Amino acid sequence: MLRRALVTALLALTISATLTAPTQAAAASPLDAVKTLLTARAKAEVASDRAAFADTIDPQAPAAFRDAQLKSFDGLTSLPVQSLSYDVRVDLIGDLTRAVSRSEYGGATVYLPQTIRALQFTLDADAPGLDDMWWTYVQRDGKWYVGGNDDVTDLGLEPTESMWDLAPVVTLQTPHVMLIVHPENRDRGQALAASAENALRTIAQRWTLPWPGRLVGFVPSSPDELATIIQATIDVKKFVAFISYAFDPESLRATVPRLYVQDTNLSRYGTAQQTETLVHEFVHAAGAAYTGPYTPAWAQEGLADWIATGLPKPEAPTPQLNDTPPRNDQFGAGSQTDIVRAYRDSKSLVAELAVLKGKAAPFDFFKAMGADIVRPGNSDYVVDKSLAVLGLTTGELIGALRRG
Ligand SMILES: [Zn+2]
Numbered sequence: 001m002l003r004r005a006l007v008t009a010l011l012a013l014t015i016s017a018t019l020t021a022p023t024q025a026a027a028a029s030p031l032d033a034v035k036t037l038l039t040a041r042a043k044a045e046v047a048s049d050r051a052a053f054a055d056t057i058d059p060q061a062p063a064a065f066r067d068a069q070l071k072s073f074d075g076l077t078s079l080p081v082q083s084l085s086y087d088v089r090v091d092l093i094g095d096l097t098r099a100v101s102r103s104e105y106g107g108a109t110v111y112l113p114q115t116i117r118a119l120q121f122t123l124d125a126d127a128p129g130l131d132d133m134w135w136t137y138v139q140r141d142g143k144w145y146v147g148g149n150d151d152v153t154d155l156g157l158e159p160t161e162s163m164w165d166l167a168p169v170v171t172l173q174t175p176h177v178m179l180i181v182h183p184e185n186r187d188r189g190q191a192l193a194a195s196a197e198n199a200l201r202t203i204a205q206r207w208t209l210p211w212p213g214r215l216v217g218f219v220p221s222s223p224d225e226l227a228t229i230i231q232a233t234i235d236v237k238k239f240v241a242f243i244s245y246a247f248d249p250e251s252l253r254a255t256v257p258r259l260y261v262q263d264t265n266l267s268r269y270g271t272a273q274q275t276e277t278l279v280h281e282f283v284h285a286a287g288a289a290y291t292g293p294y295t296p297a298w299a300q301e302g303l304a305d306w307i308a309t310g311l312p313k314p315e316a317p318t319p320q321l322n323d324t325p326p327r328n329d330q331f332g333a334g335s336q337t338d339i340v341r342a343y344r345d346s347k348s349l350v351a352e353l354a355v356l357k358g359k360a361a362p363f364d365f366f367k368a369m370g371a372d373i374v375r376p377g378n379s380d381y382v383v384d385k386s387l388a389v390l391g392l393t394t395g396e397l398i399g400a401l402r403r404g
Helices: 007-019 031-046 050-054 063-076 183-206 223-230 271-290 297-308 336-357 361-371 379-389 394-403
Strands: 002-005 081-089 114-121 129-132 136-140 143-148 170-173 177-181 215-219 241-246 258-261
Touching: 002 297, 031 050, 031 063, 031 081, 031 143, 050 063, 063 143, 129 241, 170 183, 177 183, 183 215, 183 271, 223 258, 241 271, 258 271, 271 297, 271 361, 297 336, 297 361, 336 361, 336 394, 361 379, 379 394
Parallel strands: 002 241, 177 215, 215 258
Antiparallel strands: 081 114, 114 129, 136 143, 170 177, 241 258
16 A cells, blocks of 8 residues: 655645735845744654753643654654654745734734755665655744644645654664654564564565665554544555655655555564565655656556565456556445455556566556656556557456456
């Protein structure tokens, strides 16, 4: 299963149109002052300087907000952080300040731009993971502070909650994997990290494109916790694990992928099947660098299942397959049977591609799809174009699978 966020680019159109109507002679933008505040905040976090961090919180904020901020600080500073920084911008989704009720801040001047956290752990290869924070900034006696985080939830912009914001965490590290778990799950986390190392050895034999080969993963204690931290729009109880990444707003390239385990389900499987599941997920992680925002789910899931199950031959199509490959929504919505069929048909389409054009063809196809930065609405075009390079059409691929 793969979860991708296209936070910044997609929201831009709708929200800025609603909220950033022209305003009369606006005061000087607090953007630079807020950037200075966040530089101090990041510095305090990296240095584990709790007092300096506390100085960045609105002195008039409710105790609950202040306590949650400090709890987040304590959790984050318990982790092996390589670098941390914040970017503040209004060019992607606009200035959201008009959505803030100033009376909640005692009538003080407030500011709500987009805040992007770039957090890199020591295990991360060469780039950070990105998260939107949606903090509200408030000015008191000329100084800016972080004052709130839930003023735009009505717009669907939920506060980012990380595992360490919710409860204490520990890290379990093997040569290529770092798992973040709650302390009571330490033993289970160690077993999972060992399975993950096995999965990485397997993928090294089957995945042929360069990738960093290491990963940071999260093992929440419950499906509800998982749903909170990934802001799930699907029923996580149906799934066993996710790879999640966003697309960098500038380059539209994938940010560092993260693993999320739905262990209520995964832990029910035998060890071999757990490892196979992790191989599937790691294909998504390895493929992130070759993925564009509109690489379709069937190509992602088909490739992941084909590799995880040992590069098998195609199976006969299910009754669900029609003239086109499974649609993106068929991998998350519908009954369990329907979802399983979407995966199976996708795996067989990728396997058929390997039968027709050789074992390298699925990789060449995948790479070709991600090579162009795709724009909204032309996913079909990119699939067709990428198959054409191999001398095939989608119709011919499906036809060959049907004939068996
Ligand atoms: Zn998947």
